[in-house]
Amino acid sequence: MSYLNPLRLHFAGQFQANVSTVNNDPGHFDNAAFLPSYQLPQKGTDLNGWFNPTGDAAWRLLNCRITSASTQAGPVGANDPVLDYLIADSGSRVCAKLVDLDPEQQLVSQIWGLQVRIVDAQGNALLCGDFEPAAFMDIWNRATASGTHGDAVGGAMYQSVLVNLQWGDVDGSPFLRALRASGERLSIKFNVDGINLDFRSPQFMCGRIVGTIGPSAPDEPKHFVPGRQFMTNGKPGNNFFIPVGGINFFAAQVDRASSAILLDLGNALSTGTPGGALNDLGDLVLSAASAHGQVALGTVAAHGAHGYVSDPSWYARTAGVVALPLTAAQLAALEHAPLTLSGGAEITISEWASGAFVRADNYVFRSSPHERIEVPFYATQWGRPLAGAALRIVADDSQLQPSNSIDPNDVPPVATPLAALQFVDGHTVTPFSTTFAGTLTTDANGRALLTLGTSDPGTPRYFNQGEDFGIDGQVYGIRASLADTAAYSGPVNQWNFVSILLWSRFVASTPITWDSMHPIFQQYANLYPVMARFLDLADYDQVVAHAGLLKLAFGLDPADPNAMPVTRDLSPAKRDAILAFLDAPLPGTAAPARKLRAVTLTADELAASAAARAEETRGGKSAAIARRVISR
Template sequence: MSYLNPLRLHFSGRFQANVSTVNNDPGHFDNATFDPSYQQMQTAAAANGWFNPEGDASWRLLGCAITAAWTPDGAVAASDPVLACQVADANSRVSAKLADLDSEQQMVSEIWGLQVRIADAAGNTLLLGDYTPAAFMDIWNRATGGNSGGDNAAGAMYQSVLTNLQWGDIAGSPFLLALRGAAGSGKLSIKFNVDGINLNFGDPEFMCGRLVGTIGPAAAGEPDHLLLGRQFMAVSTQPPSGFFAPQGGINFFAAQVDTSAGCIFLDLGNALSTPTPGGPMSDLGRLTLGVATADGKTPGLGSIEPHGPAGYTDPAWYGRTAGVVVINLTAEQLKAVEEQALVLSGDLAPADAFIMESPLGAFVRADRYVYRLSPGDTVRVPVYATRWGRPFAGADLTFVADAGGLQPSNSINAQDVPNVAVPLSAMPFERSACTDRNGVAWLALAPTDPGTPRYFNGGQDYGIDGQVYGIRVRFTDQRFAYNENQWNFISILLWSDFAPPAPVTWDALQPIFQQYANLYPVMKRFLDLGNFQDVVANAALLKLAFGLDPSNPNAMPVTRDLSPAKRNAILSWLDNPLSGNGAAPARRLRANTAPSPEADAMKARGGKAYAASRRLCLR
């Protein structure tokens, strides 16, 4: 069970991701050299604060209408009122927040504090659920036209679950009654795709883009962010670019064989390219699903037509289906796909589209793959191995430190780039594990204090707290090796230990407050976080915001990058805001160094495309 299920609904609309871009540059974290120009909009001559320095991190669902609903018996009747409903976010609290893990790991942006509702035309809530924070996956260069390469050309997907379900009056909707009946685990599965973000400042759609998604049941015991199904693995173009660009023109995607329904579900929602950002799907010809055989032939199981009202290039197709395709299989075909690699191919020469499963059907990934940890924390990361879409018991796994997907840089001072993934000794972990009968293994983490390896000026000045690490999991047996997904690794932000003097004074906390004042200029509409008097005057409100759970959309800071140790020190100080000796933090001149040519060429983009281009593996 999951969103890829005979019982599901599809929705289509827009999203807003109003992120601040000042913190996109690691060089802006240097308090001692921060310049007010870094809070201004970029120009043709200067990157400044990139393309949206006044962003408030809000993440919203906009006008997402339910476009279709299905049960095991087929499409729901037009009379079912669910078809007149919308999928919306909260109507009784502030918007959710979008936050990167770190300025040097911006490729796992997470949505925090999101509530998802199904609401009728009058605004009545028929279903309310809390979205478990999740990061995007499988970002790629989706729009292949002439303006491809920047953030507006990217596509990505989010998969998570809705919990704490609250149901309204759904008596009139057979579909919603069936969905409630299938939610015995207390959860629903949700997956949505985002693309076509508008970066044209001044346009009413600035920082908004297209969103399509699916909601279905979630079974007890299954992962929250991963489909336990068949995994189609793309191959990267060579040489690698910033965003992933598949050789076969089709991005990574998952499928689910449903023997009871006699079909296979393909989720192509984040797999098919578009000629323009947010446009209809590119024509790859007839897409045929087949089985790979030793002789190179691929017996067809079914096809997906490109044209006509039901064709995937029809402008209405994507919103109506969320990219989910159902191919019915005979009993013989169901037997044939049990333990043979599946292939999806297009027939439009000369650019024939192609993607397939790993030859032996093996796949491994952590369910949750983004962690924020403090020294002394212990966490067990669940890792799921599958073969032919089923749990792979007894599989030997190897864990390796891999910083290749991290993005160190400093366009302010190219001679003072904060190093990532050091010291590795602060992130000890077992190098091997074996999956249990459910195909699950555990990566145990017990980090220690990394110190302050990303402080500036040789460690003399305040900088980026803690360190960011990457850990990748692979099958030990090389027979199960496959085309590796470059985004499939575990990202960890490990905070530095922090022990303020007793009693806590403003002098000890001012660099922390000042950095947030620098990086999030939108706060200056309310107060100057770097100013002692302003902070004291708003102590009660700040204590409330800093004391909230990070899953609360009102929690400070919106970036979720404040360590518990620093948070506790701030809360203690807000109870008794002592000033200390009032010593002003040291200032120093910025180094007169030019940014690298690579960074200079990407300044006009400045977002995910820039971050992806500076990954260590591309150097």
């Protein structure tokens, strides 16, 4: 099933991702070295707080319209009112939040607290569902025009499920009736690109979004399609990812009920300019390998009435999803044969020769010491579960991003101590090391559950100025692969690994006073200048004056969009200590906090900042890419 299904709708519009960039620099987590200028926008060669220090982490859907819908019988007609409806976020609570895992792992940004609704022109909700938090995947250099750089060139995709579905009156829409009957949760996938980083533009921090909603089976992965997986190698360099064959990773699903294969090219086809028209890669021919060469299965036309290049509405109308009809002979030809999609000169991408694939469903985790983490992996071959496959599990820090632009001689290390993560196999617990590899075996459904033990990582990322504070805990990477490389091998997706934030053990003072809480509040006052509009978190008197509201915000579930802090990097132990302190806020003896400048810019500062940002916007995902361990 999944969104890649004959029963699906497509939508297109804009998104807003108003992230704060102060916390993108690990050096800004050093309370002792933090300067007021770090809360100001970049200016010339001074990074300051990078390009958007006053962002509030808001993630919004803007003017998203349903552009098409289809069922097993084909596209719905104009008489179905679903084609006049909108896709919107919540109408009754604050917007969702876009959250990085860690300043040294910024390449799995998650959306938390998102509600997705289908509404009519009068604002009546026909459907409301909760989006399970999900991180982006398959980020790449999507825009190819010369002169484009930084985050604006990037494209990525999100896939998750909508749960807790609430349906309105959908009797007037045959499509929505069919979608409602499909099950208790829905699958949603969307592509984002073309983010606008021009501070002077009313579209600042907005970009293009196109997406698909369809059914979701209860036993299938939530965050990827367990179908046919098209894989590619990347070109070398400090970039998001540049596929050697010009087409990015994508999935396909064979639907035997309708004798078709559905390809999702939504995050696979490049554009010229950021958020612009698709590049002409030629007619894209899908074929299957055979003993006599390639067997053609169908073509995605570049030109003609509905060509992906010639039809300017193609991308918005289809979200890049293409259904190619198949004959019985073609269905038989692809059953156990690798598929290839090829276009013009050197435009190509294929499955592994073995048709095999393995991936974790959820691939971003947060944990306290001594908790266990369970990571479900799925192995497939030819789009079906691969039973009895041995999976090799290793630590892999190659895509993590250690740095400190404030003091390059004091870079917080990543993935150490490795022994704080353990591979659990029944009653055997083995600490990870650089030489350790664990093994799992998939069950009849192609599924294997990795259990990780955890212990206190200590404070390996505290800074060297002598203060007792820094970046909490440690960030790790874990990668799975098929152990039998003689039978299963091919291009590796560098983003296909598991990221883990393991918090440090924290014990508050007895009694809990401002002395032990002040460093925590001070750090968040430093890193989130937007909070200064409401209160100074580093000021004892202001914290006490707002204790009731702070108790509410710190006590919320992290999935709630009102939860503090928006980063979701506050450990449960520290959150509990804050709540206990707010119940009885004892002053202690902490020195008064340094007063940081309120973030209001003069006209001259605004002009200088805008001019600097016009030259080059720095400090986002492209900067994180450049400082990966594998690059260093």
